[in-house]
Amino acid sequence: MKVIVTGGAGFIGTNFIYYVLEKHPENEYICLDKLTYAGNLTNLEEAIKNPRFKFVKGDIADRDLIYRLFAEERPDQIVNFAAESHVDRSVLFPDEFLRTNITGVGVLLDACRKYGIERFHQVSTDEVYGDLPLDRKDLFFTEDTPLNPSSPYSSSKASADLIALAYHRTYGLPVTISRCSNNYGAYQFPEKLIPLMIYNAMHDIELPVYGEGINVRDWLFVEDHCIAIDLILQSGKIGEVYNVGGHNEKQNIEVVKAILKATNKPKTLIKYVTDRPGHDLRYAIDPEKIWNELGWKPLTPFEKGIEQTIKWYLENVEWMKDIMTGEYEKYYSEVYNNREEKFGR
Numbered sequence: 001m002k003v004i005v006t007g008g009a010g011f012i013g014t015n016f017i018y019y020v021l022e023k024h025p026e027n028e029y030i031c032l033d034k035l036t037y038a039g040n041l042t043n044l045e046e047a048i049k050n051p052r053f054k055f056v057k058g059d060i061a062d063r064d065l066i067y068r069l070f071a072e073e074r075p076d077q078i079v080n081f082a083a084e085s086h087v088d089r090s091v092l093f094p095d096e097f098l099r100t101n102i103t104g105v106g107v108l109l110d111a112c113r114k115y116g117i118e119r120f121h122q123v124s125t126d127e128v129y130g131d132l133p134l135d136r137k138d139l140f141f142t143e144d145t146p147l148n149p150s151s152p153y154s155s156s157k158a159s160a161d162l163i164a165l166a167y168h169r170t171y172g173l174p175v176t177i178s179r180c181s182n183n184y185g186a187y188q189f190p191e192k193l194i195p196l197m198i199y200n201a202m203h204d205i206e207l208p209v210y211g212e213g214i215n216v217r218d219w220l221f222v223e224d225h226c227i228a229i230d231l232i233l234q235s236g237k238i239g240e241v242y243n244v245g246g247h248n249e250k251q252n253i254e255v256v257k258a259i260l261k262a263t264n265k266p267k268t269l270i271k272y273v274t275d276r277p278g279h280d281l282r283y284a285i286d287p288e289k290i291w292n293e294l295g296w297k298p299l300t301p302f303e304k305g306i307e308q309t310i311k312w313y314l315e316n317v318e319w320m321k322d323i324m325t326g327e328y329e330k331y332y333s334e335v336y337n338n339r340e341e342k343f344g345r
Helices: 011-023 041-048 063-073 087-092 094-115 152-171 193-202 222-235 252-262 288-294 302-315 317-323 327-336 339-343
Strands: 002-006 028-033 053-057 077-080 119-125 175-180 182-184 207-210 216-221 241-244 249-251 270-273
Touching (some): 002 063, 011 041, 041 053, 087 152, 094 119, 094 152, 119 152, 152 175, 182 193, 182 222, 193 207, 193 302, 207 252, 222 288, 241 288, 252 302, 302 317
Parallel strands (some): 002 028, 077 119, 175 241, 182 216
């Protein structure tokens, strides 16, 4: 089988490629990635050595390129990780999110119709459901929860989900969708909470925490997510959505303090900063469908996963240093300096 993995040079895509290359020696994998700031070709250095792997640089919204790639490779499956994915960036630059996350998905779906595939899998997010109140621990997102996105990012992902499902219903395209909770692990770009806090703690830089740090996220180790996607590709029902989460809710401030403790750094490094506009309060997924239908459950407790994650970043200081310069440095300054002026809070 031949599989195109879009966005495979990013965080989750990279981990997925390494997982499936080992898990499925019978398959060939093609990574298509635009190599924006969050796509890093050095992530795939070991994969490139594998004769069953090929890298192609390209934009999923480039119709000519996508059609040419499909015509040449005739893939059996498409796994779409390609996305602009950071909420703060979507607040500052929403047009980039609309182009990649909506138009790009439409182009991929059209290519699937034109050339034929066995499966198109859309990697989505629990953020499409909006948020839940902090004082209702009994409430969880299910696959039937109405979509109620809060940001340009989550709205663009919700749009992509609906378009994919419409192509299934209208054209019979074999589509599946997974909506996952917050991932963490190796290769994550340091605009995200956990790698940012690890990097800052390592270098004795203040750790910026939005608001009071009470927002709650359901954390999942990235390899557990990769296992879930692979199971959906093998056994998931066409036209279905699967929520992927670990019942592992933690306040952002809890995560930050756990990182400080693991790196032996003082809590005085914490700096509370102006909250982002429309910041969702709580995400919490009910993963019973994928548990019951596919037998998936997360294997990695947060305590073990965060230890492995910190260890990886400590052992890959050069990887961090290479990407914490230039465009990212400018972006970091834009987001975390003068937040009151930028976001009006």
